[in-house]
Amino acid sequence: MSAQIINGKEIVSSYRADIKQQVEQLKQQGVQPGLAVVIVGDDPASHVYVRNKAKACEEAGMHSEVYKLPEQTPEADVLDLISKLNGDQAIHGILVQSPLPGHISEERVVEAIAVEKDVDCFHPVNVGNLMIGKEGPAPCTPAGVIEILKKVGVEIAGKHAVVIGRSNIVGKPMAILLLRENATVTVCHSRTKNMEEITRQADILIAAVGKAKMINRSHIKPGAVVVDVGINRLDTGKLAGDVDFDDVLETASYVTPVPGCVGPMTITILLRNTLEAAQCAASATS
Numbered sequence: 001m002s003a004q005i006i007n008g009k010e011i012v013s014s015y016r017a018d019i020k021q022q023v024e025q026l027k028q029q030g031v032q033p034g035l036a037v038v039i040v041g042d043d044p045a046s047h048v049y050v051r052n053k054a055k056a057c058e059e060a061g062m063h064s065e066v067y068k069l070p071e072q073t074p075e076a077d078v079l080d081l082i083s084k085l086n087g088d089q090a091i092h093g094i095l096v097q098s099p100l101p102g103h104i105s106e107e108r109v110v111e112a113i114a115v116e117k118d119v120d121c122f123h124p125v126n127v128g129n130l131m132i133g134k135e136g137p138a139p140c141t142p143a144g145v146i147e148i149l150k151k152v153g154v155e156i157a158g159k160h161a162v163v164i165g166r167s168n169i170v171g172k173p174m175a176i177l178l179l180r181e182n183a184t185v186t187v188c189h190s191r192t193k194n195m196e197e198i199t200r201q202a203d204i205l206i207a208a209v210g211k212a213k214m215i216n217r218s219h220i221k222p223g224a225v226v227v228d229v230g231i232n233r234l235d236t237g238k239l240a241g242d243v244d245f246d247d248v249l250e251t252a253s254y255v256t257p258v259p260g261c262v263g264p265m266t267i268t269i270l271l272r273n274t275l276e277a278a279q280c281a282a283s284a285t286s
């Protein structure tokens with residue numbers, strides 16, 4: 001048996017074509033969805049992510065603003081900028097690229113973003129709404145994973161899903177979204193004992209660790225669906241996921257490639273969240 005490699009490009013392009021069409025419709029009603037991305041400092045990987053987000057936004061017909069602030073920018077200036085963007089009617093989504101320099105509190109910055117413009121779903125109010133199943137923006141990476149599974153026709157309800165990683169941006173919200181889809185969910189982390197025994201029970205295995213090629217065939221049950229969220233830069237300069245892709249090919253039933261699947265789908269959900277925030281703003285004023 002050889003795993004089916006999930007074609008992220010195909011999924012993403014059909015999704016984005018649909019978003020573009022909805023953006024066009026909204027523009028005809030006089031509203032252009034707008035996303036502001038704020039980046040502080042010179043982290044090269046973060047600058048690549050921000051460029052990709054802005055490009056995707058423009059390609060979808062949305063308005064995009066990027067604020068590049070120097071590393072030494074005081075926290076108060078970042079908060080002032082967010083406050084200005086909160087009041088800007090051309091902006092429906094605000095995203096502050098992490099990591100922020102050490103002198104700036106991520107918590108204060110995230111909490112300063114207006115709840116209805118928090119398209120990353122990092123604000124505690126949106127995280128709380130997610131937890132109790134209320135409507136709100138979906139956390140981009142985990143929601144992208146769910147969409148990928150649905151697009152390829154993987155049944156989630158009743159399946160045992162194992163998530164490796166418990167960060168606030170990937171692992172935890174991933175577990176919540178899988179629960180919402182009626183999976184039985186187990187979360188593993190750095191203190192998990194006998195992790196292989198647990199991951200080998202997974203029908204769906206989501207790796208969000210940040211350790212290149214850590215997950216191999218010994219972690220996987222034959223026929224499991226393997227989704228690789230990890231993005232790791234190797235010494236060669238190439239990108240690799242958390243999953244040893246070649247090693248699991250004969251064991252898994254589906255596997256996502258890195259790069260080219262969860263990453264672009266994450267940006268697609270960001271576009272969707274911005275579009276929905278604009279649709280909400282438009283219906284509130286009409």
Ligand code: NDP
Nearest residue numbers: 141165166167170189190208209210229230231262263266
């Ligand atoms: P974090 O570093 O915040 O979290 C990593 C998680 O992995 C932690 O919960 C940690 O456990 C756990 N972990 C670390 N080592 C082990 C181990 N040996 N065994 C089991 N669990 C372990 O990372 P993120 O969640 O932010 O990101 C994870 C990966 O996903 C990274 O490669 C990142 O680049 C990528 N990513 C990709 C995105 C995309 O768009 N495709 C978006 C966001 C992230 P503990 O809590 O105990 O420390």
